[in-house]
Structures are given as structure tokens and as C-alpha cells.
Amino acid sequence: MALIITEEQKMLKDSAAELLKAKAPVNEMRALRDQGYMTFDSNLWREIASLGWTALTIPERYNGLDFGHVGLGQILEETGRNLSKSPLISSILLGASALRISDNKVLKAKIFPGLIEGSTQLTLALQEGKYHKTTSFQTKAVPEGENYVIDGTKTMVIDGTTASHFVVVSEIDKAISIFLVKADLEGVNISKNILMDSGTYADITFDKVVVSAENKLNIQLDGSRMLDELMTIAYSGVAAELLGICQEAFEITIQYLKERSQFGVIIGTYQALQHRAAIMFSEIELCKSIVLKALQAIDEKDANAKRYAHLAKAKLGKTVKMVTNEAIQMHGGIGVTDDANIGFYLKRARVAQQLFGDYNYHVDQLAALKGF
Amino acid sequence: MNDLSDFRTATRVWLEANCPHSMRQPVKDPFDVYWGGRNAIFTTQDQKIWFEKMLEKRWIVPYWEEKYGGGGLTPEENNILTQEMTRLGCRKPLYSFGISMLGPALLKFATEEQKLHYLPQIVEGKIWWCQGYSEPNAGSDLASLQTKALDKGDHYEITGSKVWTSYADKSDWIFCLVRTDFEATKHAGISFILIDMASEGVSTRPIKLISGKSPFCETFFDGVKVPKENLIGTLNEGWNIAKFLLTHERQMIGGIGETDIRKEVHEVAIENLPINSKGLISDGVLRSQISDFEIDEEIFELTIQRITDEAKTGNNSGALSSFFKYYGTELNIKRQELLMAVTGTDSLIWEENEKSDGDLARKFCRSKGNSIEGGTSEIQLNIISKLILGLPTK
Numbered sequence: 001m002a003l004i005i006t007e008e009q010k011m012l013k014d015s016a017a018e019l020l021k022a023k024a025p026v027n028e029m030r031a032l033r034d035q036g037y038m039t040f041d042s043n044l045w046r047e048i049a050s051l052g053w054t055a056l057t058i059p060e061r062y063n064g065l066d067f068g069h070v071g072l073g074q075i076l077e078e079t080g081r082n083l084s085k086s087p088l089i090s091s092i093l094l095g096a097s098a099l100r101i102s103d104n105k106v107l108k109a110k111i112f113p114g115l116i117e118g119s120t121q122l123t124l125a126l127q128e129g130k131y132h133k134t135t136s137f138q139t140k141a142v143p144e145g146e147n148y149v150i151d152g153t154k155t156m157v158i159d160g161t162t163a164s165h166f167v168v169v170s171e172i173d174k175a176i177s178i179f180l181v182k183a184d185l186e187g188v189n190i191s192k193n194i195l196m197d198s199g200t201y202a203d204i205t206f207d208k209v210v211v212s213a214e215n216k217l218n219i220q221l222d223g224s225r226m227l228d229e230l231m232t233i234a235y236s237g238v239a240a241e242l243l244g245i246c247q248e249a250f251e252i253t254i255q256y257l258k259e260r261s262q263f264g265v266i267i268g269t270y271q272a273l274q275h276r277a278a279i280m281f282s283e284i285e286l287c288k289s290i291v292l293k294a295l296q297a298i299d300e301k302d303a304n305a306k307r308y309a310h311l312a313k314a315k316l317g318k319t320v321k322m323v324t325n326e327a328i329q330m331h332g333g334i335g336v337t338d339d340a341n342i343g344f345y346l347k348r349a350r351v352a353q354q355l356f357g358d359y360n361y362h363v364d365q366l367a368a369l370k371g372f
Numbered sequence: 373m374n375d376l377s378d379f380r381t382a383t384r385v386w387l388e389a390n391c392p393h394s395m396r397q398p399v400k401d402p403f404d405v406y407w408g409g410r411n412a413i414f415t416t417q418d419q420k421i422w423f424e425k426m427l428e429k430r431w432i433v434p435y436w437e438e439k440y441g442g443g444g445l446t447p448e449e450n451n452i453l454t455q456e457m458t459r460l461g462c463r464k465p466l467y468s469f470g471i472s473m474l475g476p477a478l479l480k481f482a483t484e485e486q487k488l489h490y491l492p493q494i495v496e497g498k499i500w501w502c503q504g505y506s507e508p509n510a511g512s513d514l515a516s517l518q519t520k521a522l523d524k525g526d527h528y529e530i531t532g533s534k535v536w537t538s539y540a541d542k543s544d545w546i547f548c549l550v551r552t553d554f555e556a557t558k559h560a561g562i563s564f565i566l567i568d569m570a571s572e573g574v575s576t577r578p579i580k581l582i583s584g585k586s587p588f589c590e591t592f593f594d595g596v597k598v599p600k601e602n603l604i605g606t607l608n609e610g611w612n613i614a615k616f617l618l619t620h621e622r623q624m625i626g627g628i629g630e631t632d633i634r635k636e637v638h639e640v641a642i643e644n645l646p647i648n649s650k651g652l653i654s655d656g657v658l659r660s661q662i663s664d665f666e667i668d669e670e671i672f673e674l675t676i677q678r679i680t681d682e683a684k685t686g687n688n689s690g691a692l693s694s695f696f697k698y699y700g701t702e703l704n705i706k707r708q709e710l711l712m713a714v715t716g717t718d719s720l721i722w723e724e725n726e727k728s729d730g731d732l733a734r735k736f737c738r739s740k741g742n743s744i745e746g747g748t749s750e751i752q753l754n755i756i757s758k759l760i761l762g763l764p765t766k
Contacts, residue, residue, distance in 0.1 A: 003678040004685065156476050254761055271764045274757035281756055286668065289675040316669050360660075367663040372638045372653050 013074035024084035033198040040085040049118030062112040068299040071242035080244020090159040093237040095122025097166040102217040123163035125154035132357040141170035150206040160202025176223030197351040232309040236294035239312035240321045249327040249345040283319045314362035317353040324349040390425045392418035398460040405467045426465040441495030470494035481605035486717035490631040504534040504548035514556045521550040530596040540576040563628025564610035566602040583737035622697030641714040691759035698752035701742035708739040
């Protein structure tokens, strides 16, 4: 398969670029922050749902569009460019994918309609403590009659204060079970964290929360396989957002180099800056390739999809740090003021590159995958 | 679609039947392959068989038109042939700068008469071509070259010197950039000309590199007479041909189209370094460096694929060859550096002994030239920043 996007995917990307630039640009994100860290604009979310973006990766039999992850990735790239705030990552990239991978057909039929409509918002409760990992979870789900009793504490739950349901990853004797847990159940305690990207995240404690067995997402399906598949999607999707951040921060910076004068000349004439700009350009060219490959690999059920996802998250995690650091430096004094938007790219980049494992994590995982 | 899969099957069968076993082994050194030329030498019988079979099949340059000695294959068929040759590990039957560099320039800039004259000879390996670009005082600033061609009525008289001419001492002909207008600005007075190395007044001297051996030479022209019909393209517009060829050269040096099967760095590392109880390389720092390198190496390959695919839809910029050249050579330099690190002090062996063939240290030294030849990394970054990013010049 050619490593380019199709005409239809390009149309979706262009329409996402247009809408987000008009309705959810970086200044809108600034406004939400200034209004006491508002999570997102619910009018925008309704519009996103009406455009079908919430249904992109959902199978047709559940009234989804079955358009695939390359499509969703194009939108996420544009949200990265605009720093648009919405539950696309929490509810669609993570929530809808968990439900799609799940073999619980009853739950799918029940939840997908609201998810597509935008009224139901899912999010993933995976991480425990300070670091991303995919094994050895302390959260337990103990069977009790028809029910399970969930105990444990999850961290870094994206949009954890506004989601209606949590996809909770638990483990007993190395067996992973994944549950859909309503946010308003007794024993669910949500504590809010505002992170440096002005985003709302939550630490969630499940204190003897009783959920019925009907809410188990993996019935026959092996829980760690399900988690693996979900992580492949998470790594690639976040990498797509990071690609948007890299490109926008880079382009803003190149524009600045062409406008700013010092010593009577445009600073972009200085070779010291030109070469660093050209190096950034080169690294971003690599980023474009691996993000697209990782997204295509998901849609094509490529046996190497997980490795491509690690490659994407590793490369983008490293590059986004380099590009946003350089962007601030090349802006000089204005770059460290709150008035300039470039700082928002630095701050979102820092959060997104840690989500689901930073560069170091994925470099280690890739080495382990290759057996060294 | 069906035709192509038939073509693939037929190609596979033919290659299996006709490519001698020894021609499916990796190339050991530059003289382990067939270069053709007036004084052509086959170093093995299999080399001869393989070349003759491929010539008969018209697959020496399979994608050129048949009237020029090519096989007339479509790009899709040619891709299949390349894939099948890579799959079997088949060597190229003929190593030739005529195929990779001069040929494309002739196809684009030469007259029909010149094409019919030179291209079939390239295919048949009758002439060993070398390239005369750089001069002692025109390296990165190539357009300031000073080798002059004076108009003497029915011929040009050429005087000057070239440097870094690969295999000049073995070549039959040279394609050369010369100055034909001494008043014009430096880019506007250059022409592209073909010179028979057997002409009176041509001499060469090999250059020894830090790697100990090299194909490079200096080439001197002392009042060499060259017929006017040897000029390619328009007089004084040779810089266009030069730029076109540099794009080709940069892609080659950047590793595009390279089909050699190489061991991955981590495989060499596992063979050499201590392994811990988890089966991982004990040296965590080196392990991260290798993993980081292999991430970039794999993604660079994907990037070549992506940009090639984009070019097919018409989205491409010639300046991207500067990106390929820059990134590909920097990667190779990192690769050699890592191979030295994982092989420890054995990597330092220079003269062949029972422990080593001395290849690693020499390849490491040779890799230092990669970011210099064909335009330095700094020149490539200049081109990217000006032509792609549009950053201003003073």
C-alpha cells in the first residue's frame, strides 16, 4: 500500500483543518484556560459529533462510518496544530476503540449510539502512579456473585471529571480484565488535576465499586491482548496529535525567522538558525512517514502494527521536544511570555509526549521487541 | 494486475535459473564486481556469465527504451524486477556511473543522435565513465570551477584539473563541467562535455584517503583537444545538467536504491557485547543508542518510500534530494560509529589477521567522507533552508 493518504482522507483532513481553525483555534484554548480551565466547548463537541468524527472508527453495523484510524489521525493532527480542546482522544481514540476491540456485543449495542451522538463520553483509566506501563496493575476486580468489586487508584485519566464512563484496566494473578464503569457509581472518587497544558485530568479511586459482570469488556478475549491492541491505537493516535504540534510550532517559528529583525537584518538570514531549522525540517519529514505508517498498519491489521506504534511514539516524543524547545529559543524573549501562543505548544507537547509513555519508554520497548 | 503477477513469476523463474550462485552473495569490495570498459576484466567466470545473460535479456538497464539498448520495462515491471533481484540477493551485473549518472543526464539533455551513440555503449559496458566535477578550489562552491574550454573553431582546448574523480585511473571517458564563458556570472559560463581519457594531455594521480584505499584520483587536462560534438546540451547552460546530476548523486549517496543486505547494528551488538540475565545487552547506554539509531534508520527507509509515493502523484520538490543526502549520510556515520563501539577493540584492527579483516576501522574512516562528498551536510542544510523553507539570504 502506498504511503500516502487517499483523496477521501485528504478531504477529511482539509475539512478538519478548516473547522478547527475557525471554531477551536489556539486562542480559543487560551480563552477556555482564562475562564478557569474550562475543559472544552460543548457546542464544538456537538458539531464534531454532527460531522461524524465521533463515528469514524466505529463499525458500520453499529451505525459508525468505519472510516479507519488514518482518518481519525488526520483530525488529531489538526487538533495538534490548533491545540483544540475536545474529548476526541479520551472518548473516541481511547473509549470508542476499547469498545470496538471488546467482544461484549451487548455493551457495544448499548453504548455506541450515545458515543456517536456525543452524549456519552468514555475515557480510559489505565495508569497507576507516575509512569505509563502495561503490566503489573494494582487495581483489582474481584468476582462476587453476578458482580465484580473494583478496588484501586488510577492516575492521568484524561477528561476524568467530565466523562460519563471509565474504561478501567484491572489485574488479578497476571490476568487483565477491562471494565466499563459508570462515573456516578458509589465508591468512585474523582480528584481533579490541572496539568501544564491547561487540560483537566483526574486521579480516580475505586473504593469497593460494584459493577455487574455485564460491564466486562473482555469476555472471551484475552485482556492483555485487548490492552495491547488499544495501546497500539493510543500510541499512534497521540503521535498524530504530536505531528500536528511539531508542524505548527515549526511553521510559526519559520515565519518568525522571516519577520524578526536584529542588527538591521532579518534573523532568518543567520546560518546558525538556518541549519537548525533545516534539521528540524528533516526530523519532521521522518515524523510524517512513521505516523502515517503506524495509522495505516492499524487499519490494515498489519502484524507489525504495535512496533510501528512504538516507533511513532518514540520518534514523535523525541522530535516534539526538540522542535518546541527550538521554537521557544528562536522566538527569543517573546517566546517565554504568556502573550505569545508558542508557549502553549511547548506545554501541550510536554503532556502529550508523556501520555502513554515518553521517548525513553518506547526506545526501551523497541529494543526489547527486537530481543536486545 | 494479472499481467504483473505473471511478470513477477516469470522474472523469479528466470533469475533462479540464470543468476549464478556466487552472484547472489554480497559484494566484498569494489573490485569484486564488473565495471566493463575498454580493458574490461571479469574477475570470475560467474561474473561473465551473469553479465552476458542479463545483456541478452536486455536487463542491464531494464527501464531504458529498447532503441537505446534498454529492456523497455514499465516502472511497475522494473520495480518487480528490482524486488525479485533483491529477494534473491542478485548483484548488479554491471557497475557503472554511465547507468546511474551520465545516462539520466543524456536522456534529459542530449540530442537524439548523441543518445543513440552513447546509451547503447553504456548498456554494453563498453565504456567506463567517470565524473569530473570538483576542483582543488571548487569544492562546496562548485560553480566557481576554473577548468577552461577554449573555442578553437572545430574543437575545444581544455586545460585545468579535477579532483575526487572516482576511478579516473581506470576510466575510458569522463563527463566534465568546464568553463566556456569567462565574462558571465559563475553559474552562467559552465558547459557539460564528454572527454576521451585516452586523449593526449590527460593524466591522473590516485588520492589515498584516511581509510587507506580509495578509488579517488586527481585528473589533469593540459591543452586537451575535444571535438565540438562532445558538448551535451546548450553551451554555457551546463549548470542545469550539473544540478540535475547532483540530485541523482545525492540520492545515491543518501542510500536510495541501495540493495545490499546489511546486518542490523543490534545483531552485531548481540554477537559481541555481554548479555544480562534477561537476555538484554548489559550496557544500557549503548543499548539505548542502538535502539535510537535503529528507530531513525527504519523511519528514514519509510520516508524514502513516502516521498517516492508522493512523487508519483506529482507532489515533489527536487530540493528533497538534499534532505535525503544529509540524513542518509549522517545515519551511515552514526552506524559506523556504533559498529565500532559494539565491536570494542577488535574494531580497531587495521591490517587483516585471524580476528578481523580490518574492514570496520576502514569503513569508519571512509564514512567520514560521506558527509563531505556530493555536497557537504552544511551545503545540504543551506539548500533546505533556502529552497524548501524559503529563509532569506543577506
